[in-house]
Amino acid sequence: MKISLNWIRDYVALDAPVPEITRAITFLGFEVEQVLAAGVPRLEHVVVGEILTSEKHPNADKLSVCTVDIGLAGGVRTIVCGAHNYRVGDSVLVALPGAVLPGGLEIKRSTIRGQPSDGMMCSGRELGFGEDAGGILILEGKPPLGAPINEVLPPGDTVFDIEITPNRPDCLSHLGLARELAAWFRKDLVYSQEKFRGEVGGAVRSDLFSGVRVDSPDDCPLYSAHVVTGVRVGPSPAWMQERLRAVGLRPINNIVDVGNYVMLECGQPLHAFDARKIDGGRIVVRRAREGERITTLDGRERTLSGRTLVIADASKALVVAGVMGGENSGVDESTTAIVLECAIFRAASIRWTSRSLGLSSDSSYRYERGVDPHTALEAAWRAIDLIVETSGGTPAGPVCVVGGDVPWRREVAVSSGFVRERLGFDIPVPEMRAALESLELKVTREAQAADEGAEWTVSIPSWRDDIDRPIDLVEEILRLHGTERIPPAPVVSAGLVAEDDPVVAFNRRVTSYLVGHDFHECVNLTLRPAPEIATWVSETAAAELALSNPFVEDQSHLRPTLIMGLLDTLLLNQSRGVPAQRLCETGRIFVEDNGQIYECAAAAFLFAEDGGRHWRRREPADFYSVKHHLGAVAAAAGVDLGAERVEPVAGPGFGWQEGHSVSAGSIGRGWIARFGLVNLAMLRARGIEGAVLAGIFAVLPEKLAASAPRLRYREFSLFPAALRDIALVVDASARAGDVRATVAQFAAAAAGSSFSVESVEVFDVYEGKGLPEGKKSLAFSLVFRSPSRTLTDDEVNDVVLKIQGEIAGKTPFQLRK
């Protein structure tokens, strides 16, 4: 909102310089977005002079050498001038050496093409206001020679562009802000005197206007209509136009301008009708009929809904209530009698209308934030005064006021002790009371408190509906004391025994692990496009994860995986020619399971092909690299992935390559892992070069929160191990894990209780020459150890023979010699 300083000065005698006023507004709690100068700025060393002579510059065709009399400011000066719009005898403004013009130009005594020049005759633009109008500024009349510019020209203005917080609708007006500034600078606030105050000067003109009917009192708790007859519509006076322009409004005519002026003064929107255009002479406040049309003042035809409140006459809607007038009833040059509306509309109703029509105005903005119904009529009276003053006319009858009969009375009790307790520092008791009263928060009763302080009962004015608790008054006292004056203090912190949330701990561990393994952590957006989810995950997921009101089409769904985002990152880097191989991300994903969505914590990573050229090549990552790292990620969630059964990923689920990717876990168990090769054809369709290996682990936060069993130390043997190998020929399709499990089971049984089988590990996988077609060889290394003695070769060999016997007898595997 734009606030004119000159206008503010109507109500409070501010003499502080502009930077101090800017600071005051800021620390009263209103952000100053811009400070703009309007009109003639305050300038030093710029005075009135009279051109005595003007001759052509001897060394320059386009310049003249003038003598200028600046009277008491310094007598006659010689000044070189480039303009030609003046005549000898004209009064002009001369910037003398030492003057600094608004553009920053500093005037110095100088020599121009060999001619000394003792100042500069200025144009309006050079002085920071107006246009050049073809040269220097020629003053009208004969102002005294040597008079400073600010004595002969009307003072300029300063305009503050201010953001008013939603709790302070009372400050959407000059009066409201003046009240705040008066309090800050401890000055008196002077209200405009109303002359008319609702009295009817002329006759009751029921022929023009007969009354108001409010059909929707909930949406319109107060509606008043005043009639003024005999008005002459024309331009409003210059002072009013200047103020409206200063705050960014275009003057229209005296009636409309008064409405705007009073709104900007008091915060109360007003609307004037041409009385003759009200069909039936009666105003009806009602809901629009579904589909009813009105052409608003901006020239657009609007179709209204049954929720829209309108001001109507007998036949048609005249105004979209509180938002914008209609073209059919506005004031124009032929208007001679007006009906002035001053009303209160329910904020939510106006907000709905404004949003649904995509139409907002100074009026709707104020109604949406709340207009004080208890001072509304004062604004109407003020407007009638100004209308009479600027366009003639006589207030006539009838005056109609419907509603507005709920009286205002509010008192809040607060004590100086409470204020101190909440602030944590001391403000003298009299200063507290003075702060409240300066804001017209009148102390109606003061009592001595037990702590020697004061207990106050404070009467809250109707425009401060935001104050209804003691804490609200603490804020007022602090605001006026100055939030910059909160004294520093050390941080006092009593120890609290709490741990970081398990999800946070999980993310931190996993990210540290992956970054420690050369992955680059990425952050991708949570919202993804629908088609991607349908193709890469499932149609059901795409349906369940949809937002009801996406803002842009390609961000319409919650992400069900982190891998899409990582692929985006990969693609972006590839397309920019930047190598990217190892990427990771942690974050929330949303997993659809049986028609329900589970918000999971997740970690994912990928390996892209190394497209770069290096002087030495390393072995590329493969499925087992992914398995290795995902195992570490799962371990951070307390899941031993190596001990889990993995299943092939069926179909295109999550966009994996069939036969080269697997999944484990389930929502029922609280976690899901998927890893392997990303579907090659889908990658190509996405525009990604090369193969991508990826893994994702998702876990329900509640599973992470379940406390992990406490670990216990397991003793280990200090005796030497006995090592034996067993090689088996098995079907090429057999899974090493299954074969290993069988061997381990036989080994454990064979060793019995005499000693332990410490480990059974695959150490060789071979397929090809020397083996039958469709077969492969798996070699296992078995480690035996006793906790209490060194094992003898014979007892270990016996166990190996038993294992071999079991394998030969009970499995299709062949022992390989």
Place this chain on the structure above:
Amino acid sequence: MEMQAQLSSLLAKASDELQAIRTRPELESAKARYVGPHGELTAVMKQIASAPKEERPAIGKLVNESKARLQALLDSALARIEELELASRLGPPIDPTLPPVDGGPGTFHPLTLVREELCRILRKVGFTVADGPEVETEFYCFDALNTPPEHPARDPQDTFYFPQGARFANVSKRNPGERYLLRTHTSSVQVRTMLKGPPPIRIISPGRAYRRDTTDASHSANFHQIECLYVDRSVTVRDLKALLDYLFEALLGPGTKTRFRPHYFGYTEPSFEVDLSARHLPKVRKEWIEIGGCGIVDPEVFRSVGYDPEVWTGYAFGMGIERLAMTLYGIDDIRVFYQNDMRLLKQFSWGL
């Protein structure tokens, strides 16, 4: 002295031969040829028995000397071989100017670095990190935070909602009729934490938040916030200011100043905007930069979580992590955080 001649020619031969030996098998066979049971020295030694008795001591001495010299030759050959063996393990010579080929090191995302740094600083004064769902309900995101039903922030123009039928199995609703939405701030975590147990509470809630907004250089529909909440007996405005002074000085170093400007938020009263002055940072052109919002927890918020506002007081503070990271690192477009160009990520290998 035939034997003496024999021995010296044997030693001369052995010396030549052993010096040429490079491998263990060669050494073993040479050893056998000289000192083995059928070795040449052994053969000479056998002749001692047939020598005249009076010559034996001299011959014996001579033989022992030769034996010792031969052993010395064998030892030095062995030492030379061991040295050669170690040298062979060294691999080819290196060129220290060649670059490594393994890629890396990995990097933390700048948003993570800033978040973790803030958490580290706040942990020192007793805050721990809390977490909660990103999909929230109207109660946790708005109602409990004193945001009335008609408040513009709740409008579907500004907040992402889910359809009425959406079923989020592990995000609890407070009221059966309320809608699911994407949280607009991480304050919902504060509400959930307060509902879990009684004060005192001292938590940080960093995380993603969402606003239905146009994405441009300074706005992102998806952004990160960090919020602090402290609830205890007699928490004051001065305590809040002290925390922020400490936080920003710890983060940005000495010379950092903060100031409060009165403002308005529904969930705090009084409320302030926090400005930061850190002229020592590069790219900070303005004297004061607006960095976050804070205030004393509004009694209504306590009421909605069942805390008695007559007993408990508290403060809350929140700010955007992107905005802070942009100030800290001199980044002027928020979108770069979500593009993950490796050239950005690699600039932030370790720490701030």
